[in-house]
Amino acid sequence: MRKSLLISGVAAVAAVALVGCSGQAETDASGEASEWPESITISLVPSVEGADLAEALDPLTSYLSDNLGIEINGVVASEYSATVEALGSDQAQVVITDAGSLYNAIERYDAELILRDVRFGATSYASVAYTNNPAKYCAEAPVMATYAASGIELSYCNGIEQGTAAGAGPAGLEALELIDNGTEVALQAATSPAGYQYPVVAMRELGIDTDADITQIPVEGNNNSVLAVYNGDAEVGFAYWDARTTVTEEAPDIAEQVVAFAYTDLIPNGGVAVSSSLPDDLVTQLTALMDAYADSSEEAATVMFDLVGLSDWTSETEIGEITRYGEILAQFSN
Template sequence: MRKPLLITSLGLVAALALAGCSTDTDAPSGDDETAWPESITISLVPSVEGEDLAEALDPLTAYLSENLGIDVKGVVANDYAATVEALGADQSQVIITDAGSLYNAIERYDAKLVLRDVRFGATSYAAIAVTNNPDKYCADEPALSNYAASGIQLSYCNGIEEAGADAKGVGPAGLDALAKVSGANVALQAATSPAGYQYPVVAMREAGIDTDADIKQIPVEGNNNAILAVYNGDAEVGFAYWDARTTVTSEAPDIAEKVVAFAYTDMIPNGGVAVSSSLPADLVKKLSELMDGYADSSEEAATVMFDLVGLSDWTNKTADEEITRYGEILAEFSN
C-alpha cells in the first residue's frame, strides 16, 4: 500500500487552485481551434516519501513542459479519491490513479482514459483460486508450467495453463470448478482486496455459491497468508493474485506439489492516466504520446517512473472494458 503523503483532500484542492489553469494563450490549437492552456496540472499519489517529492516529480513535469511548450505542474494527492475530486473541480486536468478512481472519473466527470499502467509487461492480472485438494477441483491431472517472473515451476490444472510452457496468467479460466466449493473452508482477504476478496466472491456467486452460507470464510491478511492457509490445511481453497505462490517458496519449498491453481478470475486492471474532457483533443494526443514514451526516453526516466508510481511503462492500449468491469464489481461492495 502506498503511504498517505503531504496533502489532505481539502489541502489538495487548495494547493491545486494556486496552480491555476488559464486558457488565454497563443499556444497551438487543435482541429476545433481550441487554444491550449498556459499550464496544466497533474495529480497523482506517488510511491515515494514526502521529502523526495520534488525530486521525484520534477523530471516528469520538466519533460512534459519542454515537449509540450506549456507549463506542466505536478501536485501530490494523499489518496486516490482526491485525484478524482481534483479533476472534477478542474483543479487538475490530468490524473495518474488507480483503476477504481479511473472508473469514477469517467462516470462522474466524463474524463477520458488515455493510458494504462504497465507493471512487468502487464496492464492487468488475474486472481488465482488454489487448492490442496486437486481431486475435487481439477478435471485433469495437475501439470507444471514455468512462472517466468521468478523462474520457478508451479502446478496448474483445468487447462488454465499449458504444461511445460511459460504460464500466462490470463483469465477468466476454470471458473466452473468454483461450483464445487460449497461446504469448504475458503481463505479470503480483506473485503477491500480485489484479488483476495472482491473478484473471487463475485466469481463464486456467479458459480451459484452463497458466499455467506455455503462456505466457511477463513479471514487472512495478505496474499502470502492466503496461500499458506491452503498449504497448511487451514483452508481447502484460497485466493490471491497470480502468482502469489512465489512469495512463500522459502517457507514452503514444495508449494508446487501441495498447492494447485485451478481457476483464474476475470482480469483485474492496473490503474492509468485520465484527462479532463475540457482539454483540447490535440493537446491530449500529444500529452498521451509523450507519457507513453516517457519510460523509454532515457534510463533516468525509467528509474523515475518506477520510483514515482511503481510502473515500468504506460500503454495506449487502454482496454476500457476491464475498467468498466472493475466498476461493476466495486459497486457490489459499495455498502
Template sequence: MFKLSKPSKSMRVAVSTLAISTLALVGCSSSDESSSSSSASSSSDAASQWPESITLSLVPSTEGEDLAEALAPLTDYLSENLGIEVNGVVASDYAATVEALGADQAQVIITDAGSLYNAIEQYDAQLILRDVRFGATSYSAVAYTNNPDKYCDDAPVAASYAASDVDMLYCNGIETEGQAATGEGPAALDALEKIESGDKVALQAATSPAGYQYPIVAMQDLGMDTDSAFVQVPVEGNNNAVLSVLNGDAEVSFGFWDARSTVLSEAPNAAEDVVAFAYTEMIPNGGVAASKSLPSDLVEKLTELMDDYADSSEEAKDVMFDMVGLSDWTADTAQDEITRYGEILKKFSN
C-alpha cells in the same frame, strides 16, 4: 528548463497594426503567403488556448524518500516536451485523485481502475492510457488450494512465472506444462463448485478486487450462496492469502496473479505446495485520465509523450517502476474492462 513565452497583448496589437499597414501599402500578397499567414495565425490561436501549467496527481508506490524528487523526472520530461509547466502532486489515496480532478486541482490523474471509472462517470474525464505491468494491462484473480486431489481434474503441471523466473504448479488446463504462464482468465471456474459448506476459504477485505470481489462474483454467477457455501477466513494482503493455504489455515484462497511470488523468499515451497486451479475474468490495471477542460491537441500530445516515456531512457524505466510499479503505459485503453470493473464495484458499494 527553457520555456517559450507568449507575446503580450500590446505586442500582438502592434504586430496586427503593422500587418494591416503593410497590406495597404503593397496591395494583395500571393495566395501562398496568405495561406501561410492564416496557418500561422491559427497555430498561434490554438497554442494560446493551452494553459500555462497543468497538475498531475497520483498515488506513488515510493516510500521513505522525497516524493517530489521521485516525481521530478516525469514532470520535467513532460514540461520540456509540452512547453508548459507540469506539476506533480501526491494524493493520499486513489479516491483523492478523483476529487482533485473534480475540483480542477489536477487535470491529469494516474490512478487505479475503480477511480478511473469514477472519474469518467462523475466528471466526464477522458481515459487516455492504461497501465502495463510485465506486458499486461489486466490480470486475473487466482484460486489457490493445498488440496489438488479435490479441486484438480488432472495432475498439476509446472509452468514458469516470468516475473519471478520460477516454475509453479497449475491444474485444470489453465496453463501449459513447460511453457510461460499467461494468467489469462476466465478459466476452470466450474472447479469452484467443489467448495463445500464446511470448507475454509480465505478471503481478503471486501475492497480487494482479486482477493474478494471478482472471486465472489464468479461464485455467485455459478449459483453459489457465498454467505453460507463455505467458512470464511479473513486475511490481509495477497501474501497472507497464499500463506493461509500453505499453512493449512484454509483449503482455498484467492489473490492476484501470481501472488505466490510474494512469499517465495520466505516460503519457496509455495511454488509446489500451493496449486493454482482457476482464473476469474480479467481485472483491469489502472491508468491515466485527463480532465475534459484540457484542449484536445494538448491531450493528444500528452498521451503520446506518456506512452513513449518508458522507452525514452533507462532512467525513465527505473523511475516508472519505482514510482508507480509499472513497466509501461499504452494508448490501447480497453475501456470496456474499466466499465465492467465499475459494474462489479457497484455490487460492493454498500
C-alpha cells in the same frame, strides 16, 4: 454523462494551484486554433515516501514541460479517491490513479481514459483460486508452467496454463462449483479486488452463497492467503497472479503443495485520465509523450518504476475491463 457514484463522501484533496486561464494557441487536426492552458497539474498517489516526492516527480514533469512548452505541475493525493476529486474540482487536469478511480472519474466527471498502466508486460491480472486439494478441484493431474516474471515453475490444473504461464482469465471457473458447504476459503479484506471482490462475484455467479455456504477465513495480504492454503488453514484461497512467488522462502515446496486451479475475469491495472476541459490536440500530444516516457531514457524507466511502480504506459486502454471493474465495485459500494 452518466452520474453513478461509487465512493461515498468527499475525499480530502491536496492543495494545489489552479490552472492558468490562458495559454498559447496551438493548431489542432482540423486546422483551427485551440487555446492551451498556461499550465496543467498532475495528481497521483506515488509509491515513494513524501520526503522524496519532489525529486521523484521532477524528471517526469520536466520531460512533459520541455516537450509541451507549458508548465506541468505534479501534486500528491492522499489516496486514490482524492485524485478523482482533484480532477472534478479542476485542481488537477491529469490523474495517474487506480482502476476504480479511473472508472469514477469517467462516470462522474466525463474524464477521458488515455493510458493504462503496464506492470511486467501486462495491463491486467487475474485473481487465482488456489487449493491444497487438487484431487477435488482438478480434472486432471496438475502440470508445471514457468512464471516468466521470476522464472519459477509453479503448478496449475484444469488447462489454465501450459508451458509458460500467461495468467489469462477467466479460466477454469467451473471448478469453483466444487466448493461445497462449509469449505474453508481464505479471503482478504472486502476492498481487495483479487483477494475478495472478483472471487466473491465469481462464486456468487455460480450459485454459491459466500455468506452462508462457505466458512470464510479472513487473511491480510496476498501472501497470507497463499500461506493459509499451504498451512491447511483453508482448502481454497484467492490472491493475485501469481502470489505464490512471494512465499517461496518460507515455503520452498509451494509449487507442489498449492495448485492454481482457476482464474477470474481480468482485473485492470490503473492508468491515466484527463479532464474533458483540455484541448484535444494537447491531449493527443500529452498521451504520446507519456506513452513514450519509459523508453525515453534509462532514468525515465527508473523514475517511473520508483514513482508509481510501473514498467510502462500503453495507449491500448481496454475500456471494457475498466467498465467491468466498475460493475463489480458497485456490488461492494455499500
